[in-house]
Amino acid sequence: MQPMHHIISTREYTKEMFDEILELAEKLEPIAKGEVQSKVMDGKILALLFFEPSTRTRMSFETAMLRLGGQFINMGAVEASSIAKGESLSDTIRVVSQYADAVVLRHPREGAALMASECASTPIINAGDGAGHHPTQTLLDLYTIKRESHLDNLNIALAGDLKYGRTIHSLCYALSRYHAKINLVSPPELRLPDRIVDDLRKRNIDVTITTDMEDVIEDIDILYMTRIQRERFPDPAEFNRVSNSMRITRELIQTAKPEMKIMHPLPRVNEISFDVDDTEHAAYFKQAFYGVPVRMAILCKVLGMEDRIREMK
Ligand code: CP
Missing domain, CATH: 3.40.50.1370 (Aspartate/ornithine carbamoyltransferase)
Known part of the structure; x- marks a missing residue:
């Protein structure tokens, strides 16, 4: 070492x-x-x-x-x-x-x-x-996945602002070391940069890309949600177009596996409905403690x- x-x-x-x-x-x-x-x-x-x-x-x-x-x-x-x-x-x-x-x-x-x-x-x-x-966030994210779910054979959805989200960029590379299946869920404007998708595929990682959470919600072990970050957009009009495009609600997660956990690096604005907090799925406050x-x-x-x-x- x-x-x-x-x-x-x-x-x-x-x-x-x-x-x-x-x-x-x-x-x-x-x-x-x-x-x-x-x-x-x-x-x-x-x-x-x-x-x-x-x-x-x-x-x-x-x-x-x-x-x-x-x-x-x-x-x-x-x-x-x-x-x-x-x-x-x-x-x-x-x-x-x-x-x-x-x-x-x-x-x-x-x-x-x-x-x-x-x-x-x-x-x-x-x-x-x-x-x-944001490497220390990545390490605590891996720790949360290990403690609240499992790192081996993980099926994870990364959702929200995949373009500017530094927590997402760091986490993708870490998950590749555990051969996770990665589902990328975002509006087209906020897709994960191609260079990172290419890197993941070069590492033989199974990557899917969709705009619709319903495509993956039934299969995943972890839903990792992120905030759409107003402060990273060069053009405020572009932010306004996408700012409310993704939201996790109780209704959306009804078909998820009972053991599926929702993570978020926080702060959240409105991308996870507050009534999700007292479900067994919510792991984001534990994640903050970890x-x-x-x-x-x-x-x-x-x-x-x-x-x-x-x-x-
Ligand atoms: N997750 C995270 O980096 O939160 P803060 O911006 O509050 O440090």
Whole structure:
């Protein structure tokens, strides 16, 4: 196993690399729930730099660090930082990476995390770079699928904004390592980019493409829904045309398998009806919790603590 320094994309991860993090996360779940205390990160500091809004990613990293006995520093709002005076991202990274043992970065520009990793003196963890990648979300998505369903012989529908959805882009490559059957469900304007479909097919993944959820709802194990992201559309008129084109309702899922689970990276706007929340299918709030043990596992890996976790009883 290669030492893991930066976490920029999971595209080239092997199944063994994914499995290793998922196993670590499982060991860490009692600490994530506060049932067991840990000081494994005592003396360590995590820096959080978020240039785009976030609730789950930012706060689950903060919780992960605190539950492990470490501390975090947060740049706070971009307007309150020296970015507002014109400081470049690379200068900010050069400075902040001297203040902390690892840096979590979310940025609207695709490739920002990779660029940051080239000028940082500590590991960079990509918390989302524009429409590029969101690798820590992918890891928690895999963990959710493993805990709430199964990763082997998985039949999954990826739905919503497949064009701009970075969680979808990262997850596709990860699912290919488990030879999942992938059904892509979106309006034609929001189809998964051809280069990713081609990559999946080159990896011998069975990919189907449809605009209608009813084509696949009876067969799937997981329905992974995503928000149509207003902020990624260059043309507001294009967003208005597609914004209400997909919605998961109780009626739609009536013919689904009883064990079919619905996931969503959140936030949702109106793409899953609120009355789906109290069905056995809804797994999206559990998925948000699983961000804590998975991000604990990522921090342990990045900061070289994984052997101490494995030795835990
Ligand atoms: N899933 C996710 O990235 O959520 P946040 O934008 O709230 O971090």
